[in-house]
Amino acid sequence: MAKYRTIQKAYAELKKRDPETAISQNYIRQLVINGIIPSRKAGSKYLFDLDKLEEYMQTAK
Known part of the structure; x- marks a missing residue:
């Protein structure tokens, strides 16, 4: 099942998983x-x- 998120919620989840992420909102x-x-x-x-x-992040060059 798809995990639909808003941009803000997706960013918050990424930040929670990896507080040092370089990916910005x-x-x-x-x-x-x-x-x-x-x-x-x-x-x-x-x-x-x-x-x-x-x-995308795993396959992007």
Whole structure:
């Protein structure tokens, strides 16, 4: 089952798992807005599958 999160919630989860992460909330936002991470818009917020972000981070060059 997909783990849909807002950009803020996804960032908070990443920060909780890795307090020293270099990934910023703005970087996640750019990935979502530019369509690199598939998302859906719910009102003014973007929702996306947290697993897709993790997959992208593991395969990005």
